[in-house]
Amino acid sequence: MNMQAMLQQAQRMQKDIQAKQEIINNSEYTGTSEMVDITIYGSKKVKSVNIKIKQLDEEDVEVLEDMIKIAMNDAISKVEKDTEAKLGAYSKQLGGLM
Numbered sequence: 001m002n003m004q005a006m007l008q009q010a011q012r013m014q015k016d017i018q019a020k021q022e023i024i025n026n027s028e029y030t031g032t033s034e035m036v037d038i039t040i041y042g043s044k045k046v047k048s049v050n051i052k053i054k055q056l057d058e059e060d061v062e063v064l065e066d067m068i069k070i071a072m073n074d075a076i077s078k079v080e081k082d083t084e085a086k087l088g089a090y091s092k093q094l095g096g097l098m
Contacts, residue, residue: 013090016090017087017090020086020087021083023042023086024042024082024083024086024087025041025042026041026042027041027042027082028040028041028047029041029042029075029076029078029079029082030075030078031070031071031072031073031075031076031078032071032074033067033068033070033071033074034052034067035051035052035053035063035064035067036049036050036051036052036064036067036070037049037050037071038050038068038071038072038074038075039075040072040075040076040079042079042082042083044076044079049068051064
């Protein structure tokens with residue numbers, strides 16, 4: 001393969017990576033726990049927090065905080081899995097440079 005062809009292939013790959021990253025950044029991922037749903041964008045910015053209960057006792061606050069943490073981590077995990085699914089092949093092709 002000549003240098004020109006390799007350069008063109010790298011440019012196509014870069015455009016494809018950028019397009020897929022934009023799709024991921026604009027996608028929504030919802031993490032859930034028993035009491036909380038959190039929706040984030042692929043850019044890992046929080047879109048919404050939905051508390052599934054209407055009243056809280058003081059003792060429930062600590063539990064709710066834990067539920068928010070679980071839901072948030074779940075949503076971030078979904079972003080990371082989707083990113084790996086969409087961009088993982090490029091990482092392997094580039095020898096782990098991504």
